[in-house]
Amino acid sequence: MNELTWVEISRSSLENNIRQFRRIIGQDTLLCACVKANAYGHGLIESATVFTGAGADWLSVNALYEARLLRQAGITCPLYILGHVPDADIREAIDLDCRFVVYNEGSIEAAAKAAREAGKTARLHIKVETGTNRQGIDMQDVTGFAGKIQAHSSIELEGICTHFANIEDTTDHTYAELQIERFTEATAKLEQAGIDAPIKHCANSAATILFPGTHFQMVRPGISLYGMWPSNETYVSYIKERKNNFTLLPAFTWKARIAQVKTVPTGEYIGYGCTYKTGHETRLAVIPVGYYDGYDRCLSGAYVLINGKRASIRGRVCMNIIMAEITDIPEAQVEHEVVLMGRSGDEVIPAEQFAQWAGTINYEVTTRVNDRIPRITVE
Ligand SMILES: Cc1ncc(COP(=O)(O)O)c(C=O)c1O
Missing domain, CATH: 2.40.37.10 (Lyase, Ornithine Decarboxylase; Chain A, domain 1)
Structure with missing residues (x-):
């Protein structure tokens, strides 16, 4: 290694973390490993390769370029884009066989047209607003929005999802419980309308670890697959209940x-x-x-x-x-x-000590290590 600076990523730690998640979610729930932001700084291709080899079913990325890099590297598993896909990029997302989240009616129309032209079926996931007020459609619009997807034969409603606002920053999970309730309500509305969105998903690391009821058909953990707890509060909440002897290894x-x-x-x-x-x-x-x-x-x-x-x-x-x-x-x-x-x-x-010095969180310190610096997978 003749670099001035480099990052070593422990394969066995990443594999251990996948195994820990598999153990708590079981075989029937899809494990979608979040590799956005250069796999939280751990190296997109390096981490994706280890995760899929260790049993991750899907990978999630933030943006199309990350999906493109994964496909170019020969990663063939289902890829889910959880960030924004501009209408102009939808055709490439379909060509790369990615599923992606939608919350604008324009994206539905663009996806239907692009899929028709590609001669493929595009798989869409509706994002429901349950209280994070980031991406997502209002609860009351869910059925109408899903109906618009169903109106096109070239696109398919594969999933429905949401994202938690306050599950890791506190040991008081009242707000997370409210979001779970709202998400359940939104999925029930679809069911009542006879609309099938087979993959329901909402669980990030903290939800997956603390709330088995959030696992549904798929979980989307990120930070903890890299061996880091989402926060002290998540760790404290876990320790209080000690449900499943869960051991994370930083990589x-x-x-x-x-x-x-x-x-x-x-x-x-x-x-x-x-x-x-x-x-x-x-x-x-x-x-x-x-x-x-x-x-x-x-x-x-x-x-x-x-x-x-x-x-x-x-x-x-x-x-x-x-x-x-x-x-x-x-x-x-x-x-x-x-x-x-x-x-x-x-x-x-630990990343947490580094984060404390820098006045931020563990998520930020590993993701901000410059992408140009080599990531080397070690045993
Ligand atoms: C939509 C979405 N799902 C899942 C995750 C993974 O979250 P975590 O890293 O807390 O497990 C993120 C991360 O920010 C996200 O934005």
Whole structure:
């Protein structure tokens, strides 16, 4: 590996996480692994390959370009686009054999026309608004909207779905329960109207783990397939009930290598803005990674791991470089590996710790590691 910085993805951890989900959903529920946002930073193709090999039934992506990349890589499983598909892209989505979510009448017409022209049947999923107020149609419009899909022979209503607003940010699940109630009501309306939408789905990671009643015909977990809990609150809610001995293994280790080692005398400044002044003779590792790579500038007070030991960042995080103190790690030399996130020996910087330093959530810190940085699947 001759990169300045790279991410190692543990295959066995990803496989473990798929197995954990399979165990709690059973064999009759489809497992649709969410690989949007470069598989939450874990590498789209790398993660998709491991997930499908380990038993994921479907993959979900946010946008058509991700589906295109998956197909180009030879991934043949059902792909579900859960983000927006502009009318102009619908033909390609159909050609790539993707199913996708709809919430605009215009998309129904565009899908019907594109499918007719392609000589194929397009599979659509209705998104119902149950309280997130993001994508979705109003509850009272569900039957009429579904009827518009049924009016065309070139398109098929394959599913109906919704998405939770407040299932991971709290241990009070009243709002999530309200959304489940509304979703159930919406699906019942379709049934009463004699309209079949065979695949009902709403469960992200937290819902899948905490509420078996949300599994329906398919679940759509993301974050936890990568070994991360959606939040402390989800973990606390799970621990309170300890329903199913669920073990997640993080898969992400972000590494770089030391580019230079130097000794800086007492009373010298380190980095931009002269924000750090050495209080003693300081041995310093210069590490070629910075905020361009996704190493947030807020991490100026954080640490990295070298040879299983903590090395504090000294001075500001630069665009492409950080400096870390290695006075107490005398064995650290040029070219040695540095762990920016993940495990090194007995020490670990979990994504959650990284997120706390950066003032954000675990979802964001792994997804923001620059896509240009190689993802290497390791055992
Ligand atoms: C529509 C939809 N479904 C499923 C997921 C997966 O959620 P999580 O990563 O919390 O499991 C997401 C993620 O944001 C989403 O937007």
